[in-house]
Amino acid sequence: MNRESQIAEEAAAWIDRINQPVFDAAAGPAFDAWMAASARHREVFADLQALWQSEALVEALNHAEGAPVAGLAPLASGARSARTWRTLPQFAAAACAMLLAIVLILPALSTTTYRTLAGKSRSVVLADGSRVDMSGDTELRVQILPWKRNAELVRGEVYFDVRHESARAFRVESGSTTVRVLGTAFNVDRQGPTRTAVAVYRGAVEVGVADQADLVLRKGDGARVVDGHVTAQPRIAVSAPDWKSGWFEASDIPLGVLIGKVQRYSARPILLQDAALQALPISGRFHVSDTDRVLKAVETAYHVDVAYGPKTIAIRPAGNAQDR
């Protein structure tokens, strides 16, 4: 058993002992000693205690398949537990907590991570009712709190349709780029560690980079942030981002960025190691969900070699390939 699950089991054993109606006085010092022994002990115990007392657990147990339904429980046991509850104040208190808590479901402040694999897209409705459509090979971390809504685009491309809430702004972070919205539909494309493209399809957003003035984008506007510099992009006419139909409109963008987009649809890694090739400016409309077609188009138009290996696809400067 690994260390972490051992701690979890030890903590769980303490949960059971600490929450007994009559607390065993002899166990007290041992429990405090266990808690004092490590910060991880304390963290896991705090989490487990909260879980054990949570209304979510009560509800889940109520639904547990094959679980005896409370009303069908043997009469004797029902009567016994009723008596126990009356005589022990802490149990009565727990019962109150349970009933009240079912009314006021108070979820943990957790961050949810959504991921897609290459070639797979996914649509998710967030806790606040906003919708996100994720392209392939995308990772998005979302935190919806009562006072703010945050999303972090770790990689990939996401179309956001944010539910309007005047009191609670929605923020998307993509590297050093921050997009602030009220209620709107927009697309964020993380094209590289320091490169992000934003396009707005409804409403307005503010795009900001660490210490620059924010640029306001309205419906039909686009912007590109490269290495901390924001540039406005030509107006977009379509009503939904290109990637949703598998297309990508490239105007003077590095080959590396295009390949990054193609990679989102291809399970086979595409290797592009030549620095000059990576920066090669590309223009055109590409069907990025069709890996072979894009690579063929790039191969013919830009004089590069595409070598299909068993596990990878390599793109190299023309003439360097040894197998041609």
Next chain:
Amino acid sequence: MPAILHQIKSCKGAPSEDWRAIAATLSRYVRARTNRTDVVEDVVQETLSRLVHQSRVQTLVSVYALGFRIAANLLIDHHRRDSRYVAEREEEPVSHAPLPDRVLVGRQEVAILRQALAAMPPLRRDVLVRRRLQGQSCAAIARELGLSPKAVEKHITRGLADLHKAMPGEACASGNVR
């Protein structure tokens, strides 16, 4: 850092290091049970002040066990007050659309737990239902299911550890509260 900690340093019981750890642990617990920051601060402060008071008037069997119990009771008080507040608020003419996230995130949590419960051996699930939902004692469960008390304990321990493992939460919950 809760302000109460500054007053504790003079107390002769446990060194202030311990109080810091106790405060951090209790805030983590309270944060996991409520998403209202103001409640978290209130409950942790009040729990610490009662703990300190108790530790001055008597030798505590377990400072942690008492701390968790006080915090749980204070959370109940807050929920009661909140439910009154919510009831009053609903009569106001201006109504914002209800925020679905409280319910929805709760839904997610329930869904995860249900899944984890479904993946357990049926006997273990049954033991958890009896212990947590029906409040049966370990001895009673052992009697009714024909298990040894040790086996019942093991099922609860393993079951809880499984549920804990299924929950995401770790990422954000590890951020420490001042």
